[in-house]
Amino acid sequence: MQLFSTFQHTVHTEMAIATLEKKGIKKEDIFVVPLDNRMEERIVFDNINRSDGTSLIDIGAALATVFSVIGASIGFKLAWGPIYWGLIGAAIGALIGFAIRLFTEIIIKKKRRLLKGFQSELIVIVDCKDSQAEMVENILFSHYALGVAKVK
Structure with missing residues (x-):
């Protein structure tokens, strides 16, 4: 029978x-293999085959609504009218919201996009x-194995 187990690279494995x-x-019946973990950065933009579950337009949609209402309200006093200023406000709000969300995903949450939790190393x-x-x-x-499987 063979038992497969994964460990983090700690002293507990040696123990x-x-x-x-x-x-x-x-000693000949024990075999230890180190794993190469993913070191490349995760992508921010999703494609049709893969999604990480984060949305880049959620803040943009909320700000577009707010800015379009404000733009339409102020547009009654301006030359182009409420419709144009509402559309301009919606576009500005959507761009600001998208920029905020993109900034938070790329700069602030960079560490969160790495693999979460414990990584198997052995x-x-x-x-x-x-x-x-x-x-x-x-x-x-x-001795703190992350997982164990039996194969006959």
């Missing part, structure tokens, strides 16, 4: 391997007998 060796698992593969599988699984979980 788990040492504990497995003390419990009778041979895969530990253990070959053992079926009778040892439960013990090995308990040892791996007690």
Whole structure:
């Protein structure tokens, strides 16, 4: 039976391997593979195949509404009239809102676009007998494995 588990690269991984060796698992039956994590930056603009769930037009739509009402109200006193000034206000509000949202996504939330939570950095593969599988699984979980899978 093989047990696959993922770990962060910490001292707990070394402790788990040492504990497995003390419990009778041979050194040749333990295989550790480091993973290469994604280092490229996430894209801000979505495409048809992939979306990250954030909207860039939500603030723009709200500001477009506000600015169009204000522009239409002031437009009664101006030369072009309320319709043109309402449309101009809506366009200005939408552009300001889009710029604010784009600024927050690119500059302020840059760290949030990275992978969230714990990242798996190591895969530990253990070959053992079926009778040892439960013990090995308990040892791996007690040393903070992120996940464990059994394969017969």
